[in-house]
Amino acid sequence: MSETLGRRGFLSAGIAAAISAQFAATHNEARAIEPIERNGQAKFKYSLAAYSYRGLLQGKAAELTMHDFVSDCARMGLEGTELTSYYFPADVTPEYLRDLKRHCFRLGLDVSGTAVGNDFGHADPQKLREQIEHVKHWVDNAAILGAPVIRIFAGHVPKGGSADDTHRQMVAAIDECC
Structure with missing residues (x-):
């Protein structure tokens, strides 16, 4: 019986890890934006x-x-x-x-x-x-x-x-x- 629970626990942990990894990857991509592009070169004013x-x-x-x-x-x-x-x-x-x-x-x-x-x-x-x-x-x-x-x-x-x-x-x- 402990063997069955061990496998179930292992499978549950594996599925949870996969879902967490997918969520983390999706979540980070959703937060990231492309760098803001300038219309021209930065100009220092003296x-x-x-x-x-x-x-x-x-x-x-x-x-x-x-x-x-x-x-x-x-x-x-x-x-x-x-x-x-x-x-x-x-x-x-x-x-x-x-x-x-x-x-x-x-x-x-x-x-x-x-x-x-x-x-x-x-x-x-x-x-x-x-x-x-x-x-x-x-x-x-x-x-x-x-x-x-x-x-x-x-x-x-x-x-x-x-x-x-x-x-x-x-x-x-x-x-x-x-």
Whole structure:
């Protein structure tokens, strides 16, 4: 009798294994898709950050303006430009930003983004508040420029400060700016 059960068990196990193998093969084929085909070659878009021109754009004797920088980007055949905030006039106006955006457009350049030089690690609450307001202001400026991306900095842990506390402060500041 144990021989009969052994054969039956063996046959049952064999059938179950065959069905499982067939199901697994069918199931995997049903989940797989063919690779997505591109209509053309992948294209990298090249953009230059104004920071690369920092020696020419900053200081009282700056040799170039942001308009000059944008014109250079076009002459180089680039597709975009990152208009880094620290090289704009301190009293930048919406009119200036719209004019620069128009200049980029006429030269065939996308505004690929902008960047803000900030530090959310300040221990002094007033300095932290100033940094948050500065970033918020540049979020608005980025919208005027049509920049899809704004690059900011978390900041630095102040000397003698707690890394954990400063990290929480930075996250809260970034959340407020968003």
